[in-house]
Amino acid sequence: MSDELERLRRALAGDAVPEPDAAAKARALALAMENFDRSQGRAGRTRQGKDRPRRAGALNGVRGMSSLISSRFLLATTGSLAALCVALVVVLPSARDEAPGLPRPAVAPTLKTVPDAAAPEAVAPRMEAVPGKAVDRAGDAAPAPQPVPMADAAVDEAVTHAIAPPPSTEAFANAPQGRLHVTAEEPVSTFSIDVDTASYAIVRSSLEAGRLPPPDAVRIEEMINYFPYAYPAPEPGAPPFRTTVTVTPTPWNPGTRLVHIGLQGRQPEAGARPPLNLVFLIDTSGSMQHPAKLPLLKQSFGLMLGRLSPADQVAIVTYAGSAGEVLAPTPADQRQTILDALDRLDAGGSTAGEEGLRLAYRTAAGMSGAGEISRVILATDGDFNVGIADPEDLKTLIAEERDSGIYLSVLGFGRGNLDDATMQALAQNGNGQAAYIDRLGEAQKVLVDQLGGALFPIANDVKLQVEWNPATVAEYRLIGYETRALAREDFADDRVDAGEIGAGHSVTALYEITPADSPARLTDPLRYGEEAAPADRWAGELGFLKLRYKAPGETDSALIETPIPATLSEPSDDVRFAAAIAGFGQLLRGPDRLGDWGWPEAIALAEGARGVDPFGYRIEAVNLMRLAESLSRAE
Known part of the structure; x- marks a missing residue:
């Protein structure tokens, strides 16, 4: 053994081998012995085996001391050899450059603590060595045991970098926030209804992991539609869902109005569903x-x-x-x-x-x-x-x-x-x-x-179209639904695919509109524009809502039409809560449309509109808003 070590010492001699740090070695050995004592139950007392009777008297003391000394000597010896081996692994590639007598391997040995970053997660999630926390590939924090501090800060830093998780490869489907439309130029808005909820849960997982979600992960319509709402149900013999329209002041801009469109799907009778x-x-x-x-x-x-x-x-x-x-x-x-x-x-x-x-x-x-x-x-x-x-x-x-x-x-x-x-x-x-x-x-x-x-659809290819009245509405914008926009001509084309509504589902859409006489108007009328003069018969309407859908298995669509009244209504808890969630989503995506309205106002609105909340979904949203406020201030 001594001959082998001597040959290795000579081979590694040169500038590539650092001088041993006596102080670091002493700290490492002392820490190793302390950890050994702790694992053996000797941090203050000698562990007694459950199946081994205690031996009294001097003999027990002598044997115990002898065993302790032997164990500590063995540990110190083993620790020294292990430290030498680690040092050899770390410095061997550069040492071999200075020692031409040793062969060079095809791949230099490395200290590998996790699977390769390019490989799939086939063994275990990658963990970042942060004291008191474990972080998986998504960055979500999870409880973990407190790691034993390293003897040398440089080694601790090297290990941290060696096992850091790879960059996230997440990709989100989204588009820029819906722009403001001038009614006289673009009076018609068309989009596909949908009831996806993925975005809300993704937002929640990010916030609970201690970070704000990527803006592209926030699809506001999915956040709004995550919650059930008690809209009026369809009458027997009526179409499979019913439309409810409410117009209220906009919480974040008193000079505009919020047009709330709610759809409620029919719930089939128990036992009536198909296989x-x-x-x-x-x-x-x-x-x-x-x-x-x-x-x-x-x-x-x-x-x-x-x-x-x-x-x-x-x-x-x-x-x-x-x-x-x-x-x-x-x-x-x-x-x-x-x-x-x-x-x-x-x-x-x-x-x-x-x-x-x-x-x-x-x-x-x-x-x-x-x-x-x-x-x-x-x-x-x-x-x-x-x-x-x-x-x-x-x-x-x-x-x-x-x-x-x-x-x-x-x-x-x-x-x-x-x-x-x-x-x-x-x-x-x-x-x-x-x-x-x-x-x-x-x-x-x-x-x-x-x-x-x-799982049980009641309507396929559901499309919604609003024709805004330029005499009463100067500007409008649809909040959310950016990835579901349709061309105006797609509305009547039954070949164009759109969203589905399931049994008992509710769907919500929100428009922010600017009345023609509001000081909040952001665009001036055109000198040579063709804004329609108000006609007496349409003066009480902000717009006209049209909805198309197909019954499951059908190829031709049916049409539902509803005028949008110009009069304000007293908002229900459902309407106010949907507005609060719309504000929540806009604050996460970019609050440039909200003026001075911020987290305190959104939290107060949601808290005051919780209403009946049997499953706790709404109070959870309030707490997520509070968490998002804290995280946004910490950035």
Whole structure:
């Protein structure tokens, strides 16, 4: 052994080898011995084994002292050798440059503490060495044991840099905030209704992790529509949903008005719903290893099974490097069989999303029967990296499958590499909805409490169009819905796809409008403009609301029309709370439209409009606003 060490010493001799730091070595050995004592229970006393009787007298003291001395000597010796080996690993590449007698390996050895940054999360989430906290790839803080301080600050800094998480690869689907429109120039506003809620849950996960969400992650309409509202329900024999319009002063700008449009879908009678065919399309790639991804996904689907009926069927398709059917179509009352199939799933490999989608649609087509509803539920972090990965190409694939009558819902899990843009492309083009599951409570809300709205459609291709009256409205802007804008001519074109509304769902849209005689008007009338002179018959209207929809299975749309009154109404708690959430979203995206109105006003408005809140969704939003205010001040 001494000969080997002597040869190694000679080989490493030179400027590349730093002189040993006696003080650092002493501190390291002292700390190692202290930690050894602590682990043995000797920090103040000698540990007694549970299966070993205590020995009294001098013999026990002598043997104990002898054992302690031997153990400490062995630990010191081992610690010295370990420190030498670490030093050799760190300096060996540069030392070898000075020692031509030693061969150079193809890859220089490194101190590797985590998987390579480019590799999928197949082993464990990457953790940042911050005292008292563990940080996963998304940056979300989680409790962790307090690390033992390093003996040398330089070593501590090196380890911290060695295991820092890679940059986030998250991508969000959004567009610049809706601009102000001059009514005389653009009197018509058209967009697709939707009931996605993913953005609110993403915002919540960011705030609870101690950081403000990226502005592009904030889609204000999804934040507003996250909450249930008690709008008047349709009358028996009427269309499947009812429209309610309310005009109130704008909280953040008294010179403007807030036009609140609420749609309430019909709730079918219990036991009247058709049989349901579900294909769980589950991403089992390596990026799904994190506890907030595949393990949470299994729990979430398990909750939903208890709400299905014996007439429903469930199949499971997975995709990683390739796609496969894990569970053939199985009656939903065989719950244990389905749970066992879920429990066997493991994460690993790349993400062949295209192949998985095609197999899931084929499976659903084979399950479909007359009068039944078939739906693929895709559960993923959105990280498609095999086959079609571009959102635009995925739109084409889903559009081809949409004509089969099979619906698609998308559930997002996890942060760090969440591809929200892909999820939105799939949901918006697949006659479906998108939600983000960041906790089991969110799975309860989406897949249990709102099961009917999530899985049973009552109207397809729902489009909304407002023609504003230039005699009474000078300017307007739609709050949110930037990614769902439609051309004016798309409204009457039944070939153009739009959003879906599920059983019992409510949908909300908000416009901020500037009355023609308001001092808050931002644009001057044109000298040669053609603003319409007020006609007596339309003087009491701000605009005219038109809504088109298709009944499930139909190809021709039906039309609902409602005038928007110019008179102000007393706002309900629902109207005021929706306005507060609209303000919340605008503060997160950029408060340039809100003047001096800020976090205190938004919090007070939401707190005062909580109303009936049986599940605590609204008080949670108030607390998130308070947290966002604190984080914004800390920046």
